[in-house]
Amino acid sequence: MGTVSLPDTWTYALRLPHDPRAARVARMTVRAALSGHGRLEVLDTVELLTSELVANSYRHTDGPASLRLTALADGRLRVGVWDRHPLIPAPFGEPPRDHVPYVPADAERGRGLRLVQEYADSWGGLSVGDGGPLDRGAGKLLWFEVREP
Template identity: 40%
Template sequence: MPENEAWDYTLHIPNDLRAVTVCRRTLRLILTMHGLIGLVDTAELLATELVSNAVRHTKGPAALRVRRTEAGVVWIGAWDTDPGPPEPPLPLGQAGELEEAGRGLGLVVACAEQWGWQPSARFGNRGKYVWCELTGAA
């Protein structure tokens, strides 16, 4: 495959926590098939955090989007039906060790080169798209 190949995948998911595992495994397959095995572990962590937030904090459908630009940047994003901004990420040391909430976006901030969010409409619903980007070895 050419190094500057761009591609884009979207996986539409129901509001079901089992969808997080489906997204993680699908992402692993996509990156492996495109020769980006070096990004798989970090990408899976980031996608898990983004998708689990989308499923846990909203009541509607969600989507995982994975794309690669011609410049080699891999974007991972989750769309959900809540148009409000995500909770601000806590720095990794501030979330309590045993707390289950509050660390997700902190992990995204720590592991991704960039992240952000924007209002977005999909499937006839208003919502938001929370994304991050990775660059690195194939």
């Protein structure tokens, strides 16, 4: 009898309603998926950055969002968050991608994209709605990747 090995690649997708609890649901989903796959080394970083992108989606749109968590074969984890707002913010837009506006330390909001810039290994943004494979209606897809140490 042979042994069965689990694949190194997998994807989880989650549709999130426009709800202030969506970031918490996204964090819990990421924590469960990464814990279940033994990816504890990057769990805190991926959970934090996912929460920031989902919270921004809720704050800046009036519609649902989608979350996709993908483990790639080379050990990278990719997280994508789609929403209906068409604007791709820095640092996700066109180069230079390092222009995230300064936010004072005592500000109540505005530090989330700086966290992505500091802790993700790579990131980007795509406009969607052109009828292509990512077409979910008008909007954007923001993504980041984290490598395991």
